[in-house]
Amino acid sequence: MSELLTGQPGETRLFLGNEAIVRGALEAGVALVATYPGTPSSEIGDRCYEISRQTDLYFEYSVNEKVALEVAAGAAASGWRSLCSMKHVGLNVAADTLMTLAYVGVKAGMVIVSADDPSLFSSQNEQDNRYYAKMAGLPMLEPSSPQEAKEMTRAAFALSEGLGLPVLLRTTTRINHTRGAVTLRELVSRSGPGIFAKEPFQKVMVPAVARLAHARLLESQARAAALAEDSLFNKVSGKGKWGIITSGVSANYVEDAVAELGLEDRVQVLKLGYTNPLPANLILKFLAPLERVLVVEELEPFLEEGVRALAQAQGLALPIQGKGPALFSRLYEYHPALVRQVAARYFGLPGKAAAPADPQKILGEPLPDRPPNLCPGCPHRAMYYSVKIALKDLGLEGVFPTDIGCYTLGLLPPLSMADFLICMGSSINTAAGISKATGQKVVAFIGDSTFFHAGLPGLVNAVHQGHDFLLVILDNGTTAMTGHQPHPGVTLTPPGFPCEHVPLKRVVQALGVTQLWVVNPLKYKETLAATKEAIGATGVRVIIAEAPCHLHVQRLKGRKSKARFRVTEACRDCRDCLDNFGCPAMQLNPGPEGGRMFIDTDLCSGCAFCVQWCEAIKPVKKEAVSSEQ
Amino acid sequence: MNMTENRKPKTENPIIRLRLFFTGVGGQGTLLASRVLGEAALEAGFSPLVSETHGMAQRGGIVVSTVVLGEVKSPIISPGEADVLLGFEALETFRALNYCHPKSLVIANTAAIPPYPVAIGQAKYPGVGRLMQLLAEQVGGVLAFDAGDRARRAGSPLAVNMVLLGALAASASLPFSDEDLRQVLRTRTNPKFLEANLLAFQSGVDAARAAKNWLKKPGAWH
Numbered sequence: 001m002s003e004l005l006t007g008q009p010g011e012t013r014l015f016l017g018n019e020a021i022v023r024g025a026l027e028a029g030v031a032l033v034a035t036y037p038g039t040p041s042s043e044i045g046d047r048c049y050e051i052s053r054q055t056d057l058y059f060e061y062s063v064n065e066k067v068a069l070e071v072a073a074g075a076a077a078s079g080w081r082s083l084c085s086m087k088h089v090g091l092n093v094a095a096d097t098l099m100t101l102a103y104v105g106v107k108a109g110m111v112i113v114s115a116d117d118p119s120l121f122s123s124q125n126e127q128d129n130r131y132y133a134k135m136a137g138l139p140m141l142e143p144s145s146p147q148e149a150k151e152m153t154r155a156a157f158a159l160s161e162g163l164g165l166p167v168l169l170r171t172t173t174r175i176n177h178t179r180g181a182v183t184l185r186e187l188v189s190r191s192g193p194g195i196f197a198k199e200p201f202q203k204v205m206v207p208a209v210a211r212l213a214h215a216r217l218l219e220s221q222a223r224a225a226a227l228a229e230d231s232l233f234n235k236v237s238g239k240g241k242w243g244i245i246t247s248g249v250s251a252n253y254v255e256d257a258v259a260e261l262g263l264e265d266r267v268q269v270l271k272l273g274y275t276n277p278l279p280a281n282l283i284l285k286f287l288a289p290l291e292r293v294l295v296v297e298e299l300e301p302f303l304e305e306g307v308r309a310l311a312q313a314q315g316l317a318l319p320i321q322g323k324g325p326a327l328f329s330r331l332y333e334y335h336p337a338l339v340r341q342v343a344a345r346y347f348g349l350p351g352k353a354a355a356p357a358d359p360q361k362i363l364g365e366p367l368p369d370r371p372p373n374l375c376p377g378c379p380h381r382a383m384y385y386s387v388k389i390a391l392k393d394l395g396l397e398g399v400f401p402t403d404i405g406c407y408t409l410g411l412l413p414p415l416s417m418a419d420f421l422i423c424m425g426s427s428i429n430t431a432a433g434i435s436k437a438t439g440q441k442v443v444a445f446i447g448d449s450t451f452f453h454a455g456l457p458g459l460v461n462a463v464h465q466g467h468d469f470l471l472v473i474l475d476n477g478t479t480a481m482t483g484h485q486p487h488p489g490v491t492l493t494p495p496g497f498p499c500e501h502v503p504l505k506r507v508v509q510a511l512g513v514t515q516l517w518v519v520n521p522l523k524y525k526e527t528l529a530a531t532k533e534a535i536g537a538t539g540v541r542v543i544i545a546e547a548p549c550h551l552h553v554q555r556l557k558g559r560k561s562k563a564r565f566r567v568t569e570a571c572r573d574c575r576d577c578l579d580n581f582g583c584p585a586m587q588l589n590p591g592p593e594g595g596r597m598f599i600d601t602d603l604c605s606g607c608a609f610c611v612q613w614c615e616a617i618k619p620v621k622k623e624a625v626s627s628e629q
Numbered sequence: 630m631n632m633t634e635n636r637k638p639k640t641e642n643p644i645i646r647l648r649l650f651f652t653g654v655g656g657q658g659t660l661l662a663s664r665v666l667g668e669a670a671l672e673a674g675f676s677p678l679v680s681e682t683h684g685m686a687q688r689g690g691i692v693v694s695t696v697v698l699g700e701v702k703s704p705i706i707s708p709g710e711a712d713v714l715l716g717f718e719a720l721e722t723f724r725a726l727n728y729c730h731p732k733s734l735v736i737a738n739t740a741a742i743p744p745y746p747v748a749i750g751q752a753k754y755p756g757v758g759r760l761m762q763l764l765a766e767q768v769g770g771v772l773a774f775d776a777g778d779r780a781r782r783a784g785s786p787l788a789v790n791m792v793l794l795g796a797l798a799a800s801a802s803l804p805f806s807d808e809d810l811r812q813v814l815r816t817r818t819n820p821k822f823l824e825a826n827l828l829a830f831q832s833g834v835d836a837a838r839a840a841k842n843w844l845k846k847p848g849a850w851h
Contacts, residue, residue: 014664014671014679039683121682145678145702178704179667179679252702259700337707356709357767359726363760367724368752370654370744372690578749584689587748595750 002050007184015182017175018043020146021085021113022051024153028109029188031080032058034068036453037482038087039122040176041115045085046483056190061485064424064453065090069097069112076110076166077203078194081157085113088129089423093454095132101166102136103213104203108191109157110166112138115176118298118333124404124423126332128299133168133276137217139224140168140276141233144251146180152233152273154185159227163220168276172298174249174333225277233273234282240266242347243286243293245303247272250296253339260340261349278306284314294346295322298334321346371412376585377561377605379547380407380474383521384417385581385609387443387472390531398443398535399434403427403455405447406481406549407474414582417445425454432458432467441535442469448504449479449487456511462540463512470534470541474521475504476549484552492548492556504544513542521545524612550605561606564620567597571616583610645675645699645804648706649797652693652725653717654742658790661818662715663694665794668813670698673805678704689745691721698804713802714768715793717776718742723760732769734847736796736837737761738789740777761844770847772796772837779832785822788829795833807834 004023007013015023021044025033033052035045045061052059058075062068065086072084084094091098091114098112114132117123133140141156143149149171156167201209228234238258244267246254251271258267270286272278287293287307295304304322311320322328327342337353344351360367374381384407391398402408402418403426411418420430431444446455451473459471477492479485486493488502505518515537517530527545534541554560567586577586577597585603588595599610601620611617649666653659663679670677675698682693695706708727716722716737729735739757746752765771776792783792791814798807807830814826836842 012671014667014677016681042683145704174680174704177681177683179664179677179681180704181671181676249704252704255702335705335707336703337710354709354730356727357729359723362726362763362767363723363755365755366752367720368744368747368754370689370691370721371746372655373745375689582745582749584745584748587743588750590750600748 001054002047004047005051005054005187009184009186012181012183014179015146015150016043016177016179017143017146017149017171018177019047020150020182021153021169022047023182023184024150025083025111026051026187027150027185028154028157029081029190030057030083030157031190032072032075032082033084034060034062034071034082035085036062036065036068036090037479037485038090038115039482040117040173041085041087041113042482042485043176044113045485061487063488065094066097069094069101072110073097073101073104073106073166075194076106076108077104078196079108079191080194081109081191083111083113085115087123088114088116088127089123089125091129091132093424098132099136100205102138102217103205103210105164106160106166107197109160111153111156111160111169112166113169113171116170116172116299118172121173124421126299128302130170130275130302131300133170137221138165138168138276139163139227139274140170141273142170142248142275143175143273144248144271145175146178147182148233148273149175150182162227163224165220165224172249172333221277225280228274228277228279229281231274231279234279235271236268236286237271238264238268240268241289241291242267243270243290244296244343245270245272245286245293245307246296247275247303248298250298250334250339253334253336254296254343256336257340257343261344267347272303275303278310280310283307283310287311287316287318290318292318293320294343295320296328296334296339297322300330372409373412373582373584374406374409375551375605376583376603377550377607378406379476379521379545379550380410381415381581381583382524382547382607382609383472383474383527383545384410384415386521386524386527386531387417388580390528390535391441394532394535396441396535398441399438401427401430401434401442401444403446403450405450407445407447410445414579424450425458428455428458428462428471431469431471432462432465435467435469443535444469444471446471446473448473448475448477448489451504452488456507459508459511459513467540468538470543472543472545473504473508475544475546476552478549478552480549480552484549484555492552494556508542508544513540515539515541516544517542518544518546520547522547522607522609524609550607563606563608564601564604565606565608565611565617566599566601566620568616568618571597573597577610577614581610586610646701647698647713647804648701648711649696649713649715650693650706650711650725650728651695651715651717652691652721654721655689655692657692657717658787659692659694659717662790662794663696665810665813665817666696666797668817669805669810670696672813673809675699675804680704713797715797717789717793719757719760720744720754723755723764726764726767729768731767734770734800734802735764735768735772736793736800737764737771737773738776738793739773740775765845771844772800772842773844774836774842776833779836780829783825783829783832785825785829788826791826791829792833792836795830796837799834799837
């Protein structure tokens with residue numbers, strides 16, 4: 001049974017921030033959780049999936065974040081406490097829902113987790129989603145630790161119910177992916193069947209209803225602000241004439257900086273956890289005795305501008321600063337020493353900043369990079385190879401709009417199969433624009449999960465408009481990048497996973513695509529032939545490249561392919577494998593004449609793709625493989 | 630900081646601040662190692678924070694995690710502030726040198742995993758001996774040995790993380806004992822691999838007790 005269920009009240013466990021959020025929701029009696037996976041939020045859904053197999057919690061990996069938010073909103077309108085989690089850019093997908101859901105409101109508590117990603121560890125941008133709370137008029141909580149993540153999630157349900165509004169729980173990567181001591185409370189059982197009370201003139205957002213709903217939303221802001229004033233998540237500590245205002249993970253860097261600089265008697269710290277609407281009275285009372293204030297928050301000056309506006313309205317003239325050339329940047333995440341140094345500078349203290357050792361300088365030569373790479377045996381690489389060779393044989397140069405998933409790693413040489421990427425689903429529509437504007441051969445790539453998430457309208461549009469490009473749907477049967485979550489088209493699911501299979505091929509046909517090829521990308525000859533045909537044709541063409549993620553198969557079935565391959569003496573050193581394929585198992589043995597290719601049998605997955613286009617590669621005899629292992 | 634004092638019970642020495650930086654390559658088990666250390670710290674009454682890398686970096690790239698314990702609130706470690714660097718791979722250990730300070734203890738696996746640019750002849754892997762020597766000039770102590778070899782000889786080639794944890798436990802840098810870590814392995818890891826993991830862990834303990842593996846003894850602490 002999940003550790004999130006077995007932990008007893010009063011016990012302290014080491015939980016990941018994401019696990020703490022799940023436990024907090026369970027302690028609030030959450031009945032429904034819906035999500036689309038995305039780093040750094042994915043473990044929230046993964047843990048809820050496990051728990052839904054062991055309890056009566058309803059959980060779904062929805063097809064995208066908008067769908068997830070609406071499923072959760074429907075449940076909350078019917079009296080079920082619901083939680084919806086996503087990465088920051090996922091909230092863009094769900095933003096249409098979010099803005100008007102604030103008008104409609106909720107009956108039972110509803111919590112929306114937005115996991116922001118300062119420093120872009122695994123994202124296409126580092127937008128600051130706190131502005132969504134402000135724009136939508138929703139209360140927002142920002143935890144600074146796993147313990148607080150649990151407490152805030154639990155409290156957010158009650159807050160949501162009290163105000164009749166969903167609550168935004170805004171985290172960042174360092175909260176989601178930090179493990180810390182979390183003390184548990186009682187689990188609360190879920191309510192029985194929900195009841196949807198019909199109130200069409202409150203809940204059907206036609207203009208006449210929405211005008212009134214907007215007024216109601218604005219009225220609720222005063223109540224939300226009053227709750228912020230009294231919230232236990234906003235705390236003042238320290239004493240002195242200087243002030244620091246902070247929130248989220250930065251609050252920890254501030255606490256360490258104050259201790260290490262010995263400023264406990266000179267600086268007061270206002271740590272805000274309830275950050276929308278801002279607690280105006282609390283902030284003004286905090287500012288009143290101070291001479292100068294530093295605002296420490298990652299990304300945008302959300303608190304800084306809010307606090308300054310409050311000070312201006314009150315006629316306070318003390319300096320309130322956060323972002324600036326000598327202060328904090330709007331870029332990237334912060335770290336303890338940075339916050340300590342900026343605080344020391346701002347308050348005119350001697351900073352002790354010895355420059356850390358520079359390994360490259362000490363070595364006196366560049367350190368080799370270690371870029372991530374598609375795994376050996378990855379079907380995406382095989383498909384990329386066929387497209388490369390097909391274009392080469394046809395004497396064409398392609399433009400490659402791509403999408404979000406493992407296959408985005410095709411950006412790196414030697415594959416170099418990615419030219420344009422904005423967000424989920426952008427491959428298809430940007431392909432249309434690029435081909436229209438340039439007349440060039442455009443080959444777009446999208447994964448299966450991403451196709452279901454954001455590709456369907458684009459493909460319908462392309463068919464309807466008569467666009468001219470080839471779309472390759474890289475169907476590896478799972479959402480691989482975020483940890484092998486299922487999606488509507490999956491065929492490989494964890495044991496007992498209940499879902500209807502929506503076949504990709506029939507979906508593509510139903511959207512009106514007539515030029516469709518379905519290939520197994522690990523079968524080279526037929527894939528190459530189909531790819532050449534598809535590239536040569538005009539109009540909307542789709543190739544579905546169907547082969548399961550090698551890692552996923554290994555994990556689900558628990559066995560590895562025993563086949564291994566080697567480069568024989570027949571190798572003529574053409575380096576096609578190095579220059580076009582780039583499998584991590586295919587390496588160059590350093591030697592006097594520029595080296596020889598070999599296959600590292602420990603890394604080789606046995607996919608048998610290279611052996612189909614290189615005559616010098618042969619299988620290793622079975623006995624030889626087992627004696628090596 | 631005087632690391633030996635860390636071994637006293639928490640009540641006698643309330644201002645422990647210990648920051649450990651783990652670095653390795655995807656698949657080496659760095660995250661499990663940092664988690665086990667965090668669990669042991671929790672059991673021993675310290676309030677640990679373990680920060681992990683998830684997502685894109687795990688596909689054959691560098692995987693970093695950190696453990697801080699004692700009077701530290703920040704979950705991550707700034708450059709120049711790691712007290713202990715636990716390096717799962719030689720090049721990555723050296724790359725993380727900027728996280729060390731002049732008194733840091735480095736525990737390094739000398740086994741190399743060539744990154745892809747090296748494997749295809751586009752870049753050169755620096756000599757491991759030289760990397761370790763240069764490290765030793767910059768930090769307070771270096772314990773360096775082939776953890777891959779020890780894992781293999783202990784019967785589980787994948788247990789490099791257990792070997793390194795054992796070495797860490799026996800390096801006198803933690804405020805709790807190697808037995809505390811073993812206890813976590815017994816209760817919190819997959820029972821199927823327990824026997825093999827304990828053997829690998831013991832091999833790491835032995836490695837830390839062998840004087841020849843100490844490229845530089847951390848005399849400054851004692």
